[in-house]
Amino acid sequence: MNPNSPILGIDLGTTNSLVGVVDSGFPILLADENGSRSTPSAVCIAQDGSISVGAVALRQRALHPTRTITSVKRLIGRRPGEAGWTPPYSLSELKTSPVEVSAEILKHLKAVAEHALEQSVSQAVITVPAYFNDAQRNATKRAGELAGLEVLRILSEPTAAALAYGLDKLSEHQKIAVYDLGGGTFDISVLEMHDGTFQVLSTAGDTQLGGDDIDRLLAEFIAQKLNLPPHDIRVLEASEAVKKRLSTDDTASFNGLDITRADLEKIARPWIERTRIHCLRALSDAGVKAEQLDEVILVGGSTRMPLVRDYVREIFGREPNTSQNPDEAIALGATIQAGILGGSLRQVLLLDVTPLSLGIETFGGLMNIIIPRNTTIPAKAGEMFTNAVANQDSMLIRILQGERELAKDNWELGRIEVPFPSGPKGSARVGVQFSIDADGILHVLARDTATHQDTTLQISGTAVDVEDERVEQMISESVDFAFEDMNERIWTEAKLKAEELLPAVDAALDQLADAISAEEKSAVVSQAATVRVLLAATDHDAKALKAATQLLDEATQSLAVMLIDRAMEESLVRRGLV
Template sequence: MAKVIGIDLGTTNSCIAIMDGSQPRVIENAEGARTTPSIVAFTNDERLVGQPAKRQAVTNPDNTVFGVKRLIGRRFDDAHLKKDMKNLPFNVINGGNGDAWIEAQNEKFSPAQISAFILQKMKETAEAYIGEEVEQAVITVPAYFNDAQRQATKDAGKIAGLEVLRIINEPTAAALAYGLDKKETQTIAVFDLGGGTFDVTILEIDDGLFEVKSTNGDTFLGGEDFDMRIVNYLAEEFKKENGVDLKKDKMALQRLKEAAEKAKIELSSSSQTEINQPFISMDGSSGQPLHLVVKLTRAKLETLVGDLIKASLKPCKAALKDAGLSTSDIDEIVLVGGMTRMPKVIEEVSKFFGKEPNKGVNPDEVVAMGAAIQAGVLQGDVKDVVLLDVTPLSLGIETLGGVFTRLIDRNTTIPTKKSQVFSTAEDSQSAVTIRCFQGEREMAADNKILGQFNLEEIPPAPRGMPQIEVTFDIDANGIVSVGATDKGTGKEQKITIQASGGLSESDIEAMVKDAEENAESDKDRKELVESRNQAESLIHSTEKSMEEHGDKVDPTTIEAIELAIAALQDELENEDAGKIKAGIQNVTEAAMKLGEAIYKANQEAEGGGDVDDSAVMDDDILDADFEDLDGDKRD
């Protein structure tokens, strides 16, 4: 049976794992790393993903896309996004359907497409390790992702050529990995502060049963925000000293971002670091180069980001309240996400919960491992594990006066289904528009609209008479379906919610096709590079052999080899892997005569004279008798 893989599709880094026997195992990528930067770059002739994309980000800021998880499922006019866009070196545009898209190398990409490129890289990593094609996956998302963001993540999997068996919440996945072998009953809090998002989830673990009690979070709070505080500080310091605003220069901004991330990481283990960026700008009047040199202390960093750390504690209070628990009821705190390595974060979490967090899991890998466990459960390889997750936000419809009427409250265990009967607001009303929302505000307009549909051909009747039953259905992925039925006529209308923007089936199909074509061209490019490397290596070794042993063969053979090498070198100027391979074959065949001559010369040298080729056969092979020694005769 083909393996189902678990993928943590992160804002900053992504990670992949599979079940290896009874335990999850993280798979290293082609570069030998256990996590892959969630970065995609576009150059004139290729697409780069992961570490190769990150390496060239400073010189190609316009076409290097990072942090796309904060864009996925978002509207272009989203207030949080507008604030973020000021600090992004790449272009975020209106995709035409109202969604935020990305423009790079004069092409437009949806965030789901960019995410799909990262997922393709993870898929290839798994296939290289397993040795067979991978078609199914479990993908994690922040617990506080709404329906549009979950749908877009599922779309990304489809574009990447993966059937997404389950969308699972990141803190829940982390809890699975933490509690897989735990037998005792525990109530745990998973504090997940990653690169772009924050979640806190309260769970009860009882011998294989993982029951989520509540979840809360902020999809715009993470390491990216911490980095930007450092970037802004560095830019302000430089402007004070030199009068130059580095944030207006995309290349300088990218350098600042990389330096900020590096400094933040260093300050988790040291009390001070020096940020040194030579030749970062130019003095407008003198034309002299300007350098940025700033000492940053841990204390200063904690001052810069103190309010962000405090902001993570508000959802913790809300999650505890929703679960009906106090901090004293929490047995363990599990830290997830790279930002939880920051000493001040650990200190504030410890202070809030009144106990030291558990440090028994790797915060960068535990989510992928949990996804792999869920994949094992779905595949039947992992037994006696039951996961009961919840919906993070309330669901309902807009009713008279623009009021948000809840049908399903937040933190309801999923999958779930809930129905409620409504009626018409006017006499002889023949149709109703069902507008579906997700959120916690009292007025519908203040919440996130999921979609809308019409129920028509309602028989004329006084207002309040028709009975219209609205049903919300949430599956195990947290994805919503809504139906409405006129109980008088039995007429019904159902939809799977698709955001008012979002990708249509035809959009997804086109992107799948594009991804497949790119995969083919990527394969061709790899084949070309490998052929070139093989050709250059062969030319080098053959020329070296001719240099050392050319006097042992006749001039005609040398000339034939030189002609074959010259022809192969001509083919190296072209882009045809097939012709290069043919040239390699020609050089190999021509060089065989040189090899035979070298071999023969070596035999002659060892034998002290001429050797008859025909004699180098069975007649020259001597039989020998071996005596089997007894134990006492052996050395």
């Protein structure tokens, strides 16, 4: 990481998006040139292909409704038709995709930050709903990369909200509910502070329920009263302003029509009531009773409505925590996490992704990665390995963590030894599986596929609980030594290939001494000698060794064919078929 470049915290929202940064030890949200910290998550693609983002794009919606893209978060990482929502635009006709649209929003936020900070930025933490699957998380990460950002972490929104409310400072085993009613979606998550980590116990919600739906219903109410077209964009925009006004006032007006808070609550009540079943389901899934919660926090602009707060109070039987701006809590939490990663704020462990790669040492002292860094957890992955030498009767598996190419430069987390019947090289088959559970515990299972005997190891905490300074040091070293490490890896791989081939060539020459010409034998011996000279050289010329080994392999192709033919002939003789 570049210590001179701040890391951005980004809330990529369905309706609005925000960006922040830690400055002088304080997380702040950045405003655009118009003084607005909130950017509408809208993109307009004009007929000539020009693109506008944010408030400028949203103003185009009345004139170009099929060219103005909103709520794209409902589509990202999903197949066509999978979102259960049909937008008023066609991305295929506009020749774009949810990832590309999201990238335009992120580019805009990046530009806002660079203008405010007066320097370039290239790294970010981006939030996603807790229910986002791998495809949606990866699509969000690709959007960030397309926008020119290195996405250091994909952070769950309820975890970000908990950070913003300072709930990481609670004592152990505290349970928290995050009630998030945004513009396009509703989410309810139950979290627990346990062993210094946030763990999401359960999550539920409705991807088709949000403040936008209430705006639409209020717009229909206003349009009917004033005898206006029900889908008039101006009425829709006015209804949003009226809804916001009624969060603090008892009455608001539009075109001479007075709308009361009672009118709004009558319209909104059936929709708000729909959140109840999700809250009860989340509590049930988490195995938590409402009275066992230590905090209930509100996130999302729609939670400003007094009706929503009344419902939350009733469902959870306690006063919700409203100490933070609900529109900005997730962005603030993302910014805090960005500050933690950048070293400008103290560490809080968040179980969202693996901070460093996990793998094992393979023959030749190389690091073989099984779970790459920034993999969302829980996660599971594995590979099959074999014995590298003949008569080997066990395999020592060293579990490693780090980003370097050579095993010796990474950290050893533990080791297990897997016994198996001795035999020729390559005869044993040992499957190694890594799995990290939601508690951040790494489980390593090694299985001899012949005997089905399992050997297991459990590593608590270390797999994800790594000081940010150590993570930064490891990543920094992996960059600093990238060329040396890669050259050493290429050399080691070329060396192993050569050392494997040379004995095979010698054995073939012995067996076929009477079957090949002196000229052919001389050519093979000469090429083998070249490989041996390069192997013994101190300058470790990997490229030359690799090329020489390839030439030796090609020179002995005819020997390999002859050996196969001879083996087949001997087999036929033994079976009495010749």
